Amino acid sequence: MVKTNAATRKKTSDDLTQPIIQAIRPIPNFPRQGILFRDITPLLANPKLLRLTIDLMAAPFIKLKPECVVGIESRGFLLASAIAYHLNCGVVPIRKKGKLPAATYAESYDLEYGQDTLEIHQDAFKKGRRVLIVDDVIATGGTALAAARLAQKAKGQVLGFSFLIELAALSGRQKLDHQKIHALIRY
Numbered sequence: 511m512v513k514t515n516a517a518t519r520k521k522t523s524d525d526l527t528q529p530i531i532q533a534i535r536p537i538p539n540f541p542r543q544g545i546l547f548r549d550i551t552p553l554l555a556n557p558k559l560l561r562l563t564i565d566l567m568a569a570p571f572i573k574l575k576p577e578c579v580v581g582i583e584s585r586g587f588l589l590a591s592a593i594a595y596h597l598n599c600g601v602v603p604i605r606k607k608g609k610l611p612a613a614t615y616a617e618s619y620d621l622e623y624g625q626d627t628l629e630i631h632q633d634a635f636k637k638g639r640r641v642l643i644v645d646d647v648i649a650t651g652g653t654a655l656a657a658a659r660l661a662q663k664a665k666g667q668v669l670g671f672s673f674l675i676e677l678a679a680l681s682g683r684q685k686l687d688h689q690k691i692h693a694l695i696r697y
């Protein structure tokens with residue numbers, strides 16, 4: 511017999527993400543005038559919601575069998591290593607210019623607020639390694655595109671992207687032409 515009452519019905523993805531949305535704090539005019547910064551620190555500090563967030567960001571990629579999760583400095587690191595642990599993967603950092611100690615590839619890109627350069631270690635992957643790229647927010651998509659280019663320069667095979675937040679009005683996903691782009695929350 512199919513149970514249909516509210517207490518037993520399967521939770522929809524909206525039910526699941528509602529507490530996550532509530533734990534993300536909007537900070538107006540940070541880091542500069544006109545930017546509504548999505549502060550995920552209250553979410554990260556909540557054990558239940560952190561676990562749920564990691565599970566939901568990892569789940570769509572289990573079947574793709576990634577071998578390595580790339581995290582983008584700096585908030586991407588906080589999510590990427592937990593997702594890597596969940597998916598039984600290694601983790602590789604993409605860092606701001608000058609932070610990585612060994613030989614690097616570099617990519618410059620435009621931010622929602624400013625310009626920057628990201629780097630990856632040249633020997634980050636074995637050739638053809640199956641890579642998932644993780645960050646907290648996709649806004650204009652410049653950061654994620656630079657990360658994908660870096661992963662490809664380092665001979666990784668980019669399977670897709672997992673973002674916690676997508677700022678949909680900025681159309682960042684249109685910059686990315688990869689197989690799978692997943693965002694848990696869209697504003």
Ligand code: AMP
Pocket residue numbers: 545546547548549582583585620621622623645646647648649650651652653654677682
């Ligand atoms: P973009 O390259 O424009 O897609 O910007 C994405 C990067 O900038 C991510 O690494 C985010 O951490 C950061 N970012 C951009 N916009 C915001 C925002 N409104 N709130 C928090 N982080 C942001």
